[in-house]
Amino acid sequence: MGADTDLRTGTDTGTRTDLVTVSDLTVDFPVGEGRFVRAVEALSLSLPDGGALGVVGESGSGKSTVAAALLGLHRDTGARVSGTVRVAGTDPLTAEGAELRRLRGGLAAMVFQDPLSALDPYYAVGDQIAEVYRVHHPDASRRAARARAVAVLDRVGIPDAARRSRARPHEFSGGMRQRTLIAMALACEPRLLVADEPTTALDVTVQAQILDLLHGLRAETGMGLLLVTHDLGVVAGSVDEVLVMKDGRAVERGPVAAVLGAPKEAYTAALLAAVPRVEAASAPVRTDGAVADGDEPPLLAVRALRKEFGRGRRATVAVDGVDLTLRAGEALGVVGESGSGKTTLGRMVTGLLTPTAGEIRHGGVPAHGLRRDVQMVFQDPASSLNPRRSIGESVADPLRAAGALTDAEIRVRVRGLLAQVGLDPEAYHRYPHEFSGGQRQRVGIARALAPEPRLLVCDEPVSALDVTTQAQIVELLGRLRRELGLALLFIAHDLAVVRQVSDRVAVMRRGAVVEQGPVDRVYGAPEHPYTRALLAAVPVLDPAGAAQRRAQRLESASA
Template sequence: MTSETRTTGAPAPGAAAADGPLVTVSGLSVTFPAGPGGRAGGGLVRAVDDLSFTLPKGGSLGIVGESGSGKSTAAYALLGLHRDTGAEVTGAVTVAGHDVQAAGDAALRRLRGGVAAMVFQDPLSSLDPYQSIGDQIAEVYRVHRRDASRRAARARAAEVLDRVGIPDAARRARSRPHEFSGGMRQRALIAMALACEPRLLVADEPTTALDVTVQAQILDLLRDLRAETGMGLVLVTHDLGVAAGSVDELLVMKDGRAVESGPVRTLLDAPGETYTRDLLAAVPRVNVRRPGAGARAAGADEAPLLEATGLTRRFGRGKDAVTAVDDVSLTVRPGETVGVVGESGSGKTTLGRMLVRLLAPTGGELRYRGRDIGGLKERELRAFRSELQMVFQDPVSSLNPRRSIGESIADPLRAAGKLDEAAIVARVRELLERVGLDPGAYHRYPHEFSGGQRQRVGIARALAPEPKLIVCDEPVSALDVTTQAQVVRLLGELQRDLGLALVFIAHDLAVVRQVSDRLVVMRGGRIVEEGAADTVYEQPRHAYTKGLLAAVPRLEGAEAAA
């Protein structure tokens, strides 16, 4: 199809059509200079290529696609955010009658916040850590309402914080960003966007880093705000489940171009393009059993590989002490996958770090192959380090940007001291190939890889010392659905081929179901429910588990429309 086919959000005949759409994008192209070593070898990268769509007043549009599809780049163009970045932007962008491309700097500043506002994926990078939340909102308000007094601006800040569900808003307005949870920070960003009553809200992956219940709350908030204010919404997301229940129209992008667009139900129920069908097929479903479910779980008849009894971890001392994990007991048998789910702050990451002894327990026992390793000193742990490994959520922060990926993978091999240099290099190349990367990439650096490729590097490094158990901490949370599916499939293949035991920690319950033999549900540092994965998903006993499952976005037509 061309980018004009099935035009997204065409206004209905009558008054709306006469008034014109809220957003019109025509022939938009955005080209960036590629840095040294970039994909274009120092040339140019066309991030958006001849994109056209419209959005009616009060309408909602989801822009979906894989990482690198150009969806965020297109959204940024609605507010002229590519100005002075070195990007070349051509085509026409009109928002509420304002020509974004032709607007001068002063007009563009008035547009941002006053006419259209943006909510970014990472609120910490968007908020000043040294200023109170209320002062930051008040500052935005006074930029656009120059006649507003400081008192009026502070009152407006408290008003919009209250509107987005921040309890005791007038008092919490004095808090700094680090005093808010992730979900509250995202609400604060939405409040800031609402301060000047914009006609368009652009939300770029606003729920990607949030657990399932907070995600549901943010999406409900966006729907309520649209209903109350009549503002339009452009939602950028790689999660088709999020889009399914949040927008009226979808625009699917690939390699900077529009692949398909139209009503959300039409595209989800009867996609016309192969790429859209592939995206839908890659989305994990919380109501679909793991492939091969019903077979006897791996290692079911074997003695536990790892066993935790009454495991506890406290941080701090005295009355300021916080118990992150409280009296947790679980077993992991050879070759099985134990899924661990729960909201942020439930203790699941702290538990995972204790299981591989990156953190020492402050109470309870941790036994590996029958040996209590919970109280061992670091020098005594060296004998177990190779067999207990971890794959982290953010491969960027866990890989040294100044060292090649080959050297990072080689580190545990060199530490073991069992192989000469030639054998180490050969082993690293073998591992790169094993995880689906080019063995010739040994000397390339982390920034030269995509997010999914960096996660494969992290998996290769964990595999290097030939472990028996790997704890995966949110290994796919920041990846788009197709890359997510590839990494999950890779872990499954490695587990079958190498007989690995896995502990898979995630807030995405649909992903966890696709990989887990058994499931552990955590809340407030404790296990509230555990059992065979399919049993817990299909017959949850605890109210908390039922609440988590109810909050999962549904992709299927009847479920998403409910």
């Protein structure tokens, strides 16, 4: 494998044998008519046996492209790949037949970002893991493969593994599906685990559990870890070294404490500056439409709100007796784990769901059904926009439904909305797939603004975005609040983002609000144990602090 540079010390390692060696890797993707776009350029890295390397950067920086190259996943895709890649002595770019099968799943295994799309919805999770095991152990019986599947599910913390192994992916929570993917990756005891954004869509407590699990598995098995993420808080407590990428190139690399604590490159410093801090006091947002007090009724008042799905004994209570108020121009954050009822609450406020019991009032008037002055910004802009219609037509839909403007007036209004959210008005005729994730979210915000609402319900609007894009969307929402006097009901599992955005915060657990109040008070002196647990699970940028928090979580779990 030859000489390389030790990422810990920056010194020549001479003839050190590494688990992974990448030299001058360049990857170009076809974009039609003989044209290519460069995703990775002349990248070199190494990873020793048992080491952990974090690869970080914005969306489009080439992180996932590098991860896929380690398993030869660009082959037969039309991509042009050059350079040298070695994983435990195997070249994934040229290996064939049995050697390639041995690499994929045997020597190295990958945990993908979206477990729901990576798992087959038709088959039980245990059967899927058993199938992977038998591919690499053809002499194993069905019973042995089944026993192995149960063993690895138990190893990653799936309760009652033998019974739950017969469940299908949709019967698992997001965190349990991610654990299942990790179990599948561990089935053949690989020397390298490649984890591509394994915690992106998970709430803070489940994210902490997954990261603790990876840390424990590394200690137990001695496997190497290549962790791809845009969240620098995730790498702080999970890896030994970090590689920062931008536009397909390596910008900076070194020990995680050195890179995060004293970055040498301006781009790394900018990434760190964009990371929201849960400990940072919120800055008040002044809006022309804010109502501090007085006799005017709240813009939104929720009383004893309840939502049940199903009937009778089998009914599931999603929201249970919630009381909230929100005044004009104010921002109320709603936080909690997945399944806490946050999204259900938001959908009832917008009229997308009908409450089972309780009352919703807008401006003192009982609310019934959908309202123009309350609009929603959805979590996934890619799925909430029609891929067959231009963004201009999607933004125009609420205006056409109102019927008050001519087609010419609508086009002018839509172009103004696109400019208001920071997009080129001339992009009217372009389609959603031609935009980045952050740009698509701006389109979703423009569409929500079209009916001139007084209240925006934002449901996890930045959960899948990298830190710089996330910061841009948060800044945009703050500017819109100032300019338009908008009120926000901001639903998120990211407590640091909620602190940036909100004046007050409500903490939900199992459908109920367990604590609420001014955001600085709740974050600074939480009263409820659940709130304290959520705050303790938030990643920190200090590796020593992250290790201390992990030790505290493990101590609490064993108590």
